[in-house]
Amino acid sequence: MITATEKSIQIIEEGHITSPKGFTAGGVHCGLRKTKLDFGWLHSEIPAAAAGVYTLNSFQAAPLKVTKNSLEKSKKLQTIVVNSANANACTGKQGYSDALEMQKLTAEQMGVETDHVAVSSTGLIGVPLPMDKIRSGIGMLGKEADTSPENFEKAILTTDTVTKHLAAQVEIDGKMITIGGAAKGSGMIHPNMATMLSFITTDAAVEQKSLQSALKSATDNTFNMITVDGDCSTNDMVLVMANGMQKNKPLNESHPEWDKFFEAFQFVCQGLAKLIAKDGEGATKLIEVNVTGAPSEIAARQVAKAIISSNLVKTAIYGADPNWGRIVCAVGYSEQPIDADKVGISLGDIAVVKDGLPLDFDEGEGKLYLQNENVKLIVNLNIGEYEATAWGCDLTYDYVKINASYRT
Amino acid sequence: MITATEKSIQIIEEGHITSPKGFTAGGVHCGLRKTKLDFGWLHSEIPAAAAGVYTLNSFQAAPLKVTKNSLEKSKKLQTIVVNSANANACTGKQGYSDALEMQKLTAEQMGVETDHVAVSSTGLIGVPLPMDKIRSGIGMLGKEADTSPENFEKAILTTDTVTKHLAAQVEIDGKMITIGGAAKGSGMIHPNMATMLSFITTDAAVEQKSLQSALKSATDNTFNMITVDGDCSTNDMVLVMANGMQKNKPLNESHPEWDKFFEAFQFVCQGLAKLIAKDGEGATKLIEVNVTGAPSEIAARQVAKAIISSNLVKTAIYGADPNWGRIVCAVGYSEQPIDADKVGISLGDIAVVKDGLPLDFDEGEGKLYLQNENVKLIVNLNIGEYEATAWGCDLTYDYVKINASYRT
Known part of the structure; x- marks a missing residue:
């Protein structure tokens, strides 16, 4: 168990996924849900070293496959888009090409490389993604009026009763590094199934390989240790972006302050995991x-x-x-x-x-x-x-x- | 899936654990529960080849240990006693010696060998067995007024809403063999935990080794394939007695009609398993x-x-x-x-x-x-x-x- 105090980790009050330097996020309503925000984006000023972990469910949804393939090649991400209300799962070849189109259009809209875009979906399964609405959502990406981490955090929810966000700081190489996170998840959700999605950002410079292994270890201790109802969905995914804008000496396992960084990173993962568990469907405790x-x-x-x-x-x-x-x-x-x-x-x-x-x-x-x-x-x-x-x-x-x- | 018709298995209407020749059963109230029957016995006229399967829970209750040890030595059973309301689990050395005493006193009361007695308990855990009441129950064993399979089936229940019993017949070596069964189980039950208990009898002659392997196989396909809430108790046990009173050529895997016997045996196990699943706590379906x-x-x-x-x-x-x-x-x-x-x-x-x-x-x-x-x-x-x-x-x-x- 990590406690914030003993590891000189400082929690940022009302911290968000945009607390680290160089990240913006927002959310819009594109018509997938009746009135609630349903399309969110998270963006880094510069391409960020990135890593991901994905559901082990054999029915992996199309957006996971697309994101995983891209990230394995590019090792970097700059923009993440997420829609709620439709999981684009059990949607066959059409679903896969829809996810690819969602990625490509987002890259064009944001002016980033296609392989630097992650796509993510949560909601109903077995229903084709309404691409007209998705396209309209992508057309609205990045507008200043919609830019706020709260909008992002709301847009990714399904049956969650609260938004889930957190940020913490730790000093590395004499520089104050920030790690932020946002998540959704409340059980495998009505009406069909849903998802545990977590997004983590940091302005620390971290070598990609080390970032991937840190994410894997932290996930085993945190996101993989929560259960609401034991049902692991088709769309579960955790992504992390490290854009290095604090210009610390790039972190890896040999860096003298690696453990300090890892503890802070895991602290944020743990915090998000606990917020998800606490907001489990019907939970009172x-x-x-x-x-x-x-x-x-x-x-x-x-x-x-x-x-x-x-x-x-x-x-x-x-x-x-x-x-x-x-x-x-x-x-x-x-x-x-x-x-x-x-x-x-x-x-x-x-x-x-x-x-x-x-x-x-x-x-x-x-x-x-x-x-x-x-x-x-x-x-x-x-x-x-x-x-x-x-x-x-x-x-x-x-x-x-x-x-x-x-x-x- | 076995259906009765396709395997020439005949279901006995209102069949019980005493439908096979030479078995009697009964139940009394010895004060463990307020007014309901709480102490049951099952008895074979002659020592029967016997086999058992037991919970894999690391906290195996005392009566299971005693029964398992005896059966491994004797390979036979003649009398089974079961109390409800107290599981004699998490009761340490005292619990073990109480189970031994329960076995010994039953043997004396019924005039059978100690190693031919199986003891079984279900109910509250962590509370010492009230041995005064158990002794009084044993003193009442075998009386004609209390002798009826219904009494036995009631005495072994906890939060079950119905008794569970079944019997079927099949012709082996030109002789009509009967297999009967009774069970309890309704989830890991209020107030602490409870148990899946099943007892099966047959008047067929079956070699003990073959009986054990038949029980293991049938259990894997039936009792081990039911779930009410996924919680496997400390006291789960299935026992079978084959007293051979139909005087068929003793059955083993080489017997030309072994498969026929096994199907009938498994049919009874499956029937009991389904009755348990259907009576799951709060179940409507x-x-x-x-x-x-x-x-x-x-x-x-x-x-x-x-x-x-x-x-x-x-x-x-x-x-x-x-x-x-x-x-x-x-x-x-x-x-x-x-x-x-x-x-x-x-x-x-x-x-x-x-x-x-x-x-x-x-x-x-x-x-x-x-x-x-x-x-x-x-x-x-x-x-x-x-x-x-x-x-x-x-x-x-x-x-x-x-x-x-x-x-x-």
Whole structure:
């Protein structure tokens, strides 16, 4: 766990994806949604070193394929465009050529190289992208009146109830580096499915290869450790742009302050991941599961994920029921090597299980603790040195309501 | 999929676990629950070849350990006792010696060898077994007034809403062999966790080794293919007793009618599994997922399980929403080799996806179909010859209600 203070990371109050130098963002309404903003752009003054991670779902949506292909060649991005309301997934060859056209037209409109444009879509699947509306959206890109990070953050939402943004600073080579981020995601969303999208910017100079490996590591610890309902979408994507406008000596793993940069970078990823988990469909609480004493990093992650994904744990926390048996059970079926006689469990500061056996604790106190908006479950396996943290949310009537109601 | 007709399997109307020759069963109230029956027994006139499969949860409950140890030595069972209301799990050394005492006292009461007694518990975890009540229950075992399969089936329930029983017959060596079964299970149950318990009896003579392998195979295709909420308990167990009282030539894999026996045996397992899935906590529907065209058996199973476990699929079916995108998505994240351009999906007889692309179908018709009590989702991966079927239930407001309400 990183805390801002211990790593000299400074959080920017009301920080945005445009807090780093040289980035602008905006959003417009192009008619994909009734009245809400539905088309957003993020732009760097100069081409930025870029990296991406993508959903492992076999049904990868067309915009992901286009973006991935371009980025693998160019290693750089200058403009990212995102539409909501339509995921351009399960749309076959037409979908792929639509995504290519979206990329090409954006490049022309913004005066950048085609391979420096990423395209991203979220919303309904199986419906062809309404290209007339997309074209009209692209025609509006970059206008000053629509330029604001809030517009971008709103334009990328689907069933999210809040926008998600964050920025932090850290000193590298005596220069104040800024890292900003924006995200969307609220579960695999009504009416069909949606997406976890995250965009991260920094004005630090970072070598592309190192940026890619930093993104991969940070994603494993943050975005890949959240779950709302266990469903991984066709459109999930995280992109990062590092435009180097702070003119620091380009960062890589050998740079003496690499760790400092990475911690700050991961801090922003973690912050966005937690905002997504907390805004899970129907959620009333953010749940954090911290697993320590694991024999390996994989074991720590798997146990944390088993707990955070358990419907029974999630409903118990919704009901503020200090039902530790469900946590024990999830630990037990995580398919990791566990010594049942060594496991300890706490709800916040309240120890409820020690050496695999129940402790006498005040159930009323446990219930009171679980009524908090942020709930922490701590599991010590006591058989190793590794740890992992996962985030999720409670399972509520509203989750069922949101997802059971017929598409209209 | 086995259907009774095509394999000359005859279902016994109102069949029970005592339908096979030589078995008796009963249940009493010994004070573990307020008024409901809470202690059941199943008994064979003569020691029966026996086999068992057990939960893979690392926190295996004491009665499972005791039963497993005995059965591994004796290979036979004559009496099975089951208590509800207390799982004797997470109870440490005391729990283990309590389970041993429960076994020993039952053996004395029934006049059978200790190693021929299986003990089983389901209910609250982390609470020591109230041995005074267990002893009083054992003292009542075998009395004629309490002897009826219905009593046994009731005594093993927790939050189940119905008893689950089934029997079928098949001719082997010109003799009519009967296979009976009883089960409980309704999700990992309020107030702490509970259990899938199944007991199967037959009057066929079956070699113990073959019985064990038949149970393992049948379980993989049936009990291991159901999910209510994905939570696998500490106490799950399936036991089978074959007492040979029909005096057929002992069955093994080389017997010319082995396949016929196995199909009938699996038919009973499947029937019980479906009864459990249908009685899932809060469920209003039984969902069957049939995956065909898979490159391997494991792939077929994994894809079927990914779909049946998806909260989004489960809520969509609760809401009778023909939202095929969620099925596509679950197929995609099943971590199996999928060719996205080959997948076909049907809701019952209504084809909704072909070659990975949506078909034009009547949504009203789809909605109407999903309003049935039994819903079938068919997924053809079109890349192989293997298939698998999984069963589950919808995710409803009542599931949240049952599991979120505080223990009282």
